[in-house]
Amino acid sequence: xRKTVLFAAALSVATAVTAQTGxxxxxxxxxxxxxxxxxxxxxxxxxxxxxxxxxxxxxxGNSVPTWISASTWDPYNWAGGGDQGAFGSVTRAxxxxxxxxxxxxxxxxxxxxxFYSHKETVLVPEIGATDPNATVxxxxxxxxxxxxxxxxxxxxxxxxxxxxxxxxxxxxxxxGQKKSFEYGxxxxxxxxxxxxxxxxxxxxxxxxxxxxxxxxxxxxxxLGAEYGWGLILASKGFDTTSWDRATGDNGPGEIExxxxxxxxxxDTNNNGVSINMNFYFQ
Numbered sequence: 001x002r003k004t005v006l007f008a009a010a011l012s013v014a015t016a017v018t019a020q021t022g023x024x025x026x027x028x029x030x031x032x033x034x035x036x037x038x039x040x041x042x043x044x045x046x047x048x049x050x051x052x053x054x055x056x057x058x059x060x061g062n063s064v065p066t067w068i069s070a071s072t073w074d075p076y077n078w079a080g081g082g083d084q085g086a087f088g089s090v091t092r093a094x095x096x097x098x099x100x101x102x103x104x105x106x107x108x109x110x111x112x113x114x115f116y117s118h119k120e121t122v123l124v125p126e127i128g129a130t131d132p133n134a135t136v137x138x139x140x141x142x143x144x145x146x147x148x149x150x151x152x153x154x155x156x157x158x159x160x161x162x163x164x165x166x167x168x169x170x171x172x173x174x175x176g177q178k179k180s181f182e183y184g185x186x187x188x189x190x191x192x193x194x195x196x197x198x199x200x201x202x203x204x205x206x207x208x209x210x211x212x213x214x215x216x217x218x219x220x221x222x223l224g225a226e227y228g229w230g231l232i233l234a235s236k237g238f239d240t241t242s243w244d245r246a247t248g249d250n251g252p253g254e255i256e257x258x259x260x261x262x263x264x265x266x267d268t269n270n271n272g273v274s275i276n277m278n279f280y281f282q
Contacts, residue, residue: 024161030219032161034100034280038220042096045223045277073148073173075202075236094148098278103156108169110150118142127189136184146175148204161216165226171206192249200237200258207231212273220280225273234263 024032034040094112101107119141126134152169178198183190212226239258245251 024159024216026219032216032219033159033163034103034106034156034220034222034278035282036100036102038098038100038280038282040098040100040106040278040280042098042224042276042278045275073146073171073175073204073234075146075175075204075234076144076177076199078144094150096276098154098280100280103159106154106156108150108152108154108167110148110152110169110171112146112148112173114144114146116142116144124184127185137182138184139182141180141182142178143180144175144177146173148173152208156214163214163216163222164212165214165224166211167209169206169208169210169228169230171204171208173202173204175202187244187246190246192246192251193244194241195244196240196242198240198242200239200260202234202236204232204234206233214278222278222280224276224278226276227268227273229266229268231266232263234261236261 026032094110097109097111099107099109119139121137121139123135124138125132126136148171150169150171152167154165154167157164157166176199178196180196181194183193187193208228208230210226210228212224214222214224216222238256238260241255241257243251243253243255245253
């Protein structure tokens, strides 16, 4: 009996020491927690959770998850059709990475480099042609880009499978979009016409503090939840329309229009808590 008690006590002490050093292993000897020098990849877990939930509640039309980052900046409302479907009318995901300096500190980075183009060609009657079936090509081209860069510092607290995280992020983004037109018929036959519609250039700067937890559900795999609070500065300039003027038309070659926008805000995340999945490796 005494040996059994001593063995149980020794096992408890060993478990406590293991937990304090952050070395929790699976039955196969795999480390559960992230370690010094690990790299991490972070993705938005919300679409996956929704997909898994729909499998159990009988939702019809349940589709494969589409990873759309909740923190993606979308100044031209591409997700809402602001691109007229040219770029897929969806807000793309931002790539998130981590590098653990030590067990309690990680550097965070986010990156999105998006460059898009779309071209449509239609046949229209050739003005002035003797052949009534003669046609020429009118071409419409869309072009867009969005660049987001984010860096941050994350502090980690705890040595169990539930780890607290807190820290700060700095984010910067720029974007542009334009639509150009090429005509098969000559200017003399069509009259003045638009050659380009350019959206005002957009820029964003953000500084954010965050706090949350990571729950390690498998070795080197965690499900995380974070609240964020911070400020954002964003702006978008006037749109410009370029014209090709016919003879006798003295109108301007370029006209500014639309709405110039400047935004400033200090608040919590507009989507509440962000849910993510983290995968660590060396």
